[in-house]
Amino acid sequence: MQLRKVNARRIQGSLSAMALLALLLAACSAAPAAQTGDTPAAAELEGKIIIFHAGSLTVPVDALTEAFQAQHPKVRFETEASGSNAAARKISELGRQADLMLSSDYTVIEELLMPDFADWYVQFARNTMVIAYTDQSLYADEVDADKWYEVLTREGVVVGRGDPDVDPCGYRTLMVWQLAEKYYELAGLDESLDAACPPQNVRPKSEGLLALLQSGDMDYAWEYRSVAVQHGLEFVELPDEINLSKVEHTDFYAQAIVEIAGEEPGASMTMTGKPITYGVTIPQVAPSPDLALEFVKFLIGPQGQAIMEQHGQPPIVPAVATSKASLPADLLLLVE
Incomplete structure (x- = not known):
């Protein structure tokens, strides 16, 4: 694919x-009521x-x-x-x-x-998970169907994501990594993608990465497709099997499991992959x-x-x- x-x-x-x-x-369908004085x-x-x-x-x-x-x-x-x-x-x-x-x-x-x-x-x-970037991002001319995970894990490439404890886009990013490892049958891909996105590149919400992306301080950000569209960003569309967008892939998505902070201090919640x-x-x-x-x-x-x-x-x-x-x-x- x-x-x-x-x-x-x-x-x-x-x-x-x-x-x-x-x-x-x-607006046209509402017009007759207004004209007849039948105002809701x-x-x-x-x-x-x-x-x-x-x-x-x-x-x-x-x-x-x-x-x-x-x-x-x-x-x-x-x-x-x-x-x-x-x-x-x-x-x-x-x-x-x-x-x-x-x-x-x-x-x-x-x-x-x-x-x-x-x-x-x-x-x-x-919604759909995508990888957002700009034409100024490192290797923007190379990120494609075959190389997105190779590009994101290269030395010097700055990748960001949201905090999974407060932002669903954050824990969905971790789910995509798990699913990508299974989909591409590449052992260790999940860990490699995690290592490529260190703690200093994590923000409370994924939208907080946009300014860094647009200023050139960050090369790639894990975002929702809608956010990339709204802000005029380039983005890579991932396979439906891993982008958390399709009901027909619910069973495959369910293989991804992420632990996040729970309601009480020290408690945790288990989030299971499902369509966004x-x-x-x-x-x-x-x-x-x-x-x-x-x-x-x-x-x-x-x-x-x-x-x-x-x-x-x-x-x-x-x-x-x-x-x-x-x-x-x-x-x-x-x-x-």
């Missing part, structure tokens, strides 16, 4: 066109929505909140990006309040927030749960899905709720 070098700028153009068409269709009650929304979200969602969340505010000018937002594990611990350990928690791994909601701090979650988007799936919940401590619910409906509806697609992140259509027992009634018809 051949890996591909991809230029995000070409992708952004086609995605933007598709997203614009979807948004225009959504949600048009009178007012208040503040506090969002804790994964760093990889920074650009989409900015676009989503801007679009939501265009429809509801009296709604204000406070958004805070971090690793998903760190976002959950702000609620469970630091006692902070948030109306929404958007995680790059729904498992974080299951493990760190339910059942004491959240009752439900919805899976709303997917984002989750959203309204924590029990939400100051404005009704407003938050309206935003979730927007997020998993046609306009929110179009915005996610525009930013290189495939939405799950329809969104998925693994358990509907505690799901708000307003969401039941929007999920499967």
Whole structure:
């Protein structure tokens, strides 16, 4: 199977066109109600929505909140990006309040927030692990289908990743390394990739590597595909068998196991490889749960899905709720 070098700028153009068409269709479908005076009650929304979200969602969340505010000018937002594990611990350990928690791994909601701090979650988007770089990166003209792991392990090449204890992209990077060793049948590849990415090249969230990459202080960074697209970076697409993107490879992904910091000091959690799936919940401590619910409906509806697609992140259509027992009634018809 051949890996591909991809230029995000070409992708952004086609995605933007598709997203614009979807948004225009959504606007047209809403027009008759406005013309007849049948304005939804949600048009009178007012208040503040506090969002804790994964760093990889920074650009989409900015676009989503801007679009939501265009429809509801009296709604204000406070958004805070971090690793998903760190976002959950702000609620469970630091006692902070948030109306929404958007995680790059729904498992974080299951493990760190339910059942004491959240009752439900919805899976709303997917992603893919890639290797991001720029045209100034060492050996940028050589990194390809056959040589990506050879290039990353060469002397002098600077490679970065996220911290697995606070950032799902961090532990997913370690999973990719394990899977690559099995897929390519190269004993010791996992250890070689780990040695090529020393502790000083690890950041609390993978998005923190972008400035280093763009300044030339780092050659390659393990990132989500959506982040590479959003920031106009070059990236290598890995085989589906190791990039954690495909449901059909779930059994193979499950061979990757990573231990990360648990809920209590000194405790650990076992994370098992699975397709990358984002989750959203309204924590029990939400100051404005009704407003938050309206935003979730927007997020998993046609306009929110179009915005996610525009930013290189495939939405799950329809969104998925693994358990509907505690799901708000307003969401039941929007999920499967």
